Amino acid sequence: MRRVLRPTTVAKLAAGQIEFRLDARGDGVVLVFHGGHVRAGLALGEEAFDRTILAPSRPGYGRTPLSRSIEDYCDLVAALCAQLGIDRVAAAVGISGGGPTAATMAARHPDLVERLILLSAVSFLPFPDRLTRLGSHVAFNAVTERATWAGVRTLMRLAPDAGLRFMLRGLSTVPSGTVLAALSDEDRAALVDLFTHMRSGRGFRNDLRPTRDVTAQIDQPTLVIATRTDRGVPFAHAESLASTIRHATLVESHAHTHVIWLSPDWPPIAARIRAFLDTA
Template sequence: MTEAERSTMVVRLDQGPVEYRLEQRGGPVVVVLHGGHMRASLVLGEEVFAESGYTVLAPSRPGYGRTPLSTGTSVSGFADVTRALCEHLGIAKVAAVVGISGGGPTAATMAARHPDLVERLILQSAVGWLAWPDRSTRIGAHVVFAAATEQATWGAMRGLMRLAPETCLRLLLRDLSTLPVRDVVAALRAQDRATLVALFSRMRSGSGFINDLQPAPDVTTEVGQPTLVIATRKDGAVPFAHAQSLAAVIAHAELVESQADSHFIWFGHDWPTIAETIRTFLTTDPPQPLQSVPQT
């Protein structure tokens, strides 16, 4: 098993099977909801929590990995499934739920629906409730990431990654930055380049990515927890306007602007400073959250 992929478990809850990874470190629990093409066994952006001794719980969202689409298909449904997973694991408090990219709506919805469980919300390069993605991207996604084609799409990517990793990185990062892709790739450190090669070589979309394109009820006005919204203006996948909108509407939100060159804010030169902001945020006593919103 590589550093980019770790072991997971599957539990059958009343709502259906859920794949998850639980890394116990003795500290408070952080729930990480990764974005598109990711599953529980893949690791990205978790070092700040691991290095601070936090226990990380990372479930595979519906349609990814070994969590079937039928388990909490909707954003609100899987927010409730994640609550049930916490109960199954004996987790009574979550220091923060972290929503990365396409996992943003589920993280925010979990915070809104379960304020007695979730103390804080962290959104990183997160999709919000503005229109997303644009029409051409949506059409393209239904072609290359459909159930009948996504395996072949990622198989071709893995083959190209073995034969011409530089070309493949440019191809995959092209839509993740507003900057010229050659400049983005050239600026990557060797370690970050290796991380991306390993990550892209193991990504799959399953039926999850197409499911992510379905609209979800906007809960931003219902989030009462302290919220940290982190994004870069150079993100070509999720426009910075999503972060601005989330920070403007969520009651106790702070917007942190990354200087990263792409959607992958963890590779920006200012990430150590942002990581310190996250650590401070996690150790600041949160105010009492709003009362639970009735579930439907």
């Protein structure tokens, strides 16, 4: 079974502390910003990039403390790249809630970031809706988030199919039973492994803070990939990113869920990503 949990390292730089994972896989480096409830140690959908992966934990996740601003954090990531001897990255990748960070990284450090890839990514539209925001402050605050994820882990251990149905309801507009039936045993196991290792820390509530829209400042070639059946991040976010970033191309996935790399059409999309990374 594919295991999502990988070892990480902590760098203590003049600009601050940051947790990261560096997986050497090939020529070139892709800088991956994962989404909500996910830290650097969780590897998600990265095989498509066919490059060395640098995945830092975003502020409040894992062992990366909260930053004063998203701009300060992006400067810290740039300092980490310099410390590691990385002077160019083939792409900054923003997955889900990591979208605004990847976009800000591209806008703020164009000499470092050659391309931008946004997967099921949050845009700069208002997000999430009011009801979800209120629920998040209840379930994922500093007191409750540990208990919330302990409950998820217990459910995944005792009744994994029921646990997957429960979690998938928030990730797809398709009935969760239909989504579950379409998943292979390997994909089900990967999702159980993912949900078992998720934590919010102080990061998810930090993600709910508004972020300055930098799309007008992005000049790099950009791929925006999303599915219309994503309940976690509505397709309108992909449409907004594709329409406001100058050199953006929108690729529509036919995945049933927010987790678009667990879909029958992911192999051709992954091939398109690799071709995009190979362009001069």
